[in-house]
Amino acid sequence: MKHLLSTTLTLTALASSYAAAEKVATPIPIGIAVAQTSNTALLGQEQVIGARFAEKYINARGGINGTPIKLVFQDTGGDEAGAINAFQNLITKDKVVGIVGPTLSQQAFSADPIADRAKVPVVGPSNTAKGIPQIGNFVARVSAPVSVVAPNAIRTALRLDPKIKKVAVLYAQNDAFSTSETGTFQQTAKDQGLTVSTVQKFLTTDSDFTTQVTAVLNADVDLVIVSGLANDGGNLVKQLRQLGYKGSIIGGNGLNTSNMFPVCQQYCDGIIIAQAYSPAQPSANNQLFVKEYSAQYKKAPPQFAAQAFTGVQVVVDALKVIDRKKKLGEWELADLRVALNTQILVGKYSTPLGAISFDKEGELQQADFYVAQIKMKDAKTGSFVFLK
Numbered sequence: 302m303k304h305l306l307s308t309t310l311t312l313t314a315l316a317s318s319y320a321a322a323e324k325v326a327t328p329i330p331i332g333i334a335v336a337q338t339s340n341t342a343l344l345g346q347e348q349v350i351g352a353r354f355a356e357k358y359i360n361a362r363g364g365i366n367g368t369p370i371k372l373v374f375q376d377t378g379g380d381e382a383g384a385i386n387a388f389q390n391l392i393t394k395d396k397v398v399g400i401v402g403p404t405l406s407q408q409a410f411s412a413d414p415i416a417d418r419a420k421v422p423v424v425g426p427s428n429t430a431k432g433i434p435q436i437g438n439f440v441a442r443v444s445a446p447v448s449v450v451a452p453n454a455i456r457t458a459l460r461l462d463p464k465i466k467k468v469a470v471l472y473a474q475n476d477a478f479s480t481s482e483t484g485t486f487q488q489t490a491k492d493q494g495l496t497v498s499t500v501q502k503f504l505t506t507d508s509d510f511t512t513q514v515t516a517v518l519n520a521d522v523d524l525v526i527v528s529g530l531a532n533d534g535g536n537l538v539k540q541l542r543q544l545g546y547k548g549s550i551i552g553g554n555g556l557n558t559s560n561m562f563p564v565c566q567q568y569c570d571g572i573i574i575a576q577a578y579s580p581a582q583p584s585a586n587n588q589l590f591v592k593e594y595s596a597q598y599k600k601a602p603p604q605f606a607a608q609a610f611t612g613v614q615v616v617v618d619a620l621k622v623i624d625r626k627k628k629l630g631e632w633e634l635a636d637l638r639v640a641l642n643t644q645i646l647v648g649k650y651s652t653p654l655g656a657i658s659f660d661k662e663g664e665l666q667q668a669d670f671y672v673a674q675i676k677m678k679d680a681k682t683g684s685f686v687f688l689k
């Protein structure tokens with residue numbers, strides 16, 4: 302018995318020392334957990350493109366001081382369970398050094414705590430709800446929060462039409478980002494002296510918005526502000542126009558993709574959307590990024606692609622600093638993850654978003670923001686026109 306017990310103890314000790322001695326694989330694995338399926342893929346698709354482009358771009362320039370990176374993709378789908386599953390696979394099976402993801406704030410509030418407990422750094426590429434960096438020490442984001450981005454859209458709408466007085470606000474009540482963003486929109490509208498005549502709720506799974514549109518028309522407003530995701534938001538805008546609404550429309554961050562064009566078609570025309578990225582951002586790093594991206598995809602990079610690229614770049618830039626002090630191949634994975642998180646938070650980065658850094662909680666510090674308006678040529682083709 303005594304013998305058996307000590308054998309068990311030895312084996313346990315061996316197993317844990319084996320786990321502790323786990324080294325980092327080469328090429329260096331970085332996890333990408335975004336929506337590749339479900340309606341959320343309308344947003345996630347641009348993130349996949351941005352991340353893939355980053356992998357190619359970075360490896361063509363020597364990766365991490367000569368060691369290439371390898372992105373490991375795990376599809377989150379559009380819900381919390383999918384994001385949790387993707388995170389778990391990346392952490393335990395793919396043994397990534399850090400994760401860029403997930404797509405939605407709604408998913409981040411469920412999945413990020415798992416990475417945080419496992420001491421795996423997370424860089425949110427698009428999570429803009431209030432409270433994301435505060436999920437834990439291992440959570441940062443390259444997506445500026447609604448409080449910083451959204452007010453720009455209202456100020457611009459008022460500049461385009463100073464006669465706007467009455468506003469209808471609509472939001473997806475089952476989505477954490479949408480409820481957060483509408484809070485900012487409603488507060489900004491009041492601060493700007495506008496009257497919020499009606500507040501309407503919907504679900505991201507809705508496709509019939511007759512009730513909400515009827516309420517908007519009855520309220521006789523000059524501006525409608527929508528916080529939702531791409532499919533529901535697109536359908537809502539389309540039905541607003543089809544039922545006769547003629548005033549201005551602001552779409553939130555969830556409508557910020559040309560993948561919405563097939564949903565609202567010609568009715569997308571005129572939607573005003575604040576931007577956390579502009580291809581015109583003048584830094585040398587952005588201009589090179591835009592040049593190579595445009596050469597490959599025959600269009601300028603959209604915000605979600607630029608932010609996903611930036612997320613990968615932040616992880617890579619931080620790893621370069623660490624690697625200069627002690628080669629990545631000599632690190633144990635668990636230690637490297639912790640060191641990477643520390644370095645991410647203290648670093649300064651020259652990215653397509655301009656010069657960025659993080660505060661000690663992991664909140665993004667970014668200087669430049671923009672507003673664009675959708676211009677549709679016909680029912681299928683359109684573009685985001687940046688406003689001065």
Ligand code: ILE
Pocket residue numbers: 344404405406407427428429430478479530554555556
């Ligand atoms: N910004 C939103 C969020 O944080 C969406 C991300 C639009 C794709 O959930």
